[in-house]
Amino acid sequence: MYCxxxxxxxxxxxxxxxxxxxxxxxxxxxxxxxxxxxxxMTVINKEETKILLAxxxxxxxxxLFAGYIKKGENxxxxxxxxxxxxxxxxxxxxxxxxxxxHDDKDVLMLNFIVTAxxxxxxxxxxxxxxxxxxxxxxxxxxxxxxxAEYFLNGALSELGKKR
Numbered sequence: 001m002y003c004x005x006x007x008x009x010x011x012x013x014x015x016x017x018x019x020x021x022x023x024x025x026x027x028x029x030x031x032x033x034x035x036x037x038x039x040x041m042t043v044i045n046k047e048e049t050k051i052l053l054a055x056x057x058x059x060x061x062x063x064l065f066a067g068y069i070k071k072g073e074n075x076x077x078x079x080x081x082x083x084x085x086x087x088x089x090x091x092x093x094x095x096x097x098x099x100x101x102h103d104d105k106d107v108l109m110l111n112f113i114v115t116a117x118x119x120x121x122x123x124x125x126x127x128x129x130x131x132x133x134x135x136x137x138x139x140x141x142x143x144x145x146x147x148a149e150y151f152l153n154g155a156l157s158e159l160g161k162k163r
């Protein structure tokens with residue numbers, strides 16, 4: 001393992017309450033491992049009666065929309081960018097729901113409940129199909145025991161509290 005800042009070979013150093021942590025002798029700093037962060041979006045219509053799901057090319061299951069946060073970008077900028085890229089729809093407003101580590105991709109997912117316009121959906125390069133569903137249909141279509149299902153169920157519960 002090498003330092004992401006200077007390229008020096010890292011050694012392991014003990015940090016109290018952390019255990020062994022990679023250390024760069026050249027920089028004189030501990031280099032805690034990092035992993036990518038992405039936004040996950042439970043996209044709803046203005047009336048909060050429909051959920052937008054996506055099926056990626058070559059995938060059998062429907063998922064929520066998601067995308068990596070680019071270097072120098074924050075989650076609030078990634079949400080409208082990703083939704084526009086993947087559907088051509090406009091994100092009107094959003095609020096943070098919760099986070100979860102997603103082991104399959106080694107990424108921290110930050111989930112937002114995103115209200116979008118219901119214009120014409122033009123799937124982006126990665127999306128085979130995108131469609132609006134009732135909450136019940138969305139629960140049936142979403143991949144079971146997945147991070148997407150976890151966020152969908154949580155968002156639906158959260159939306160139910162508002163009514």
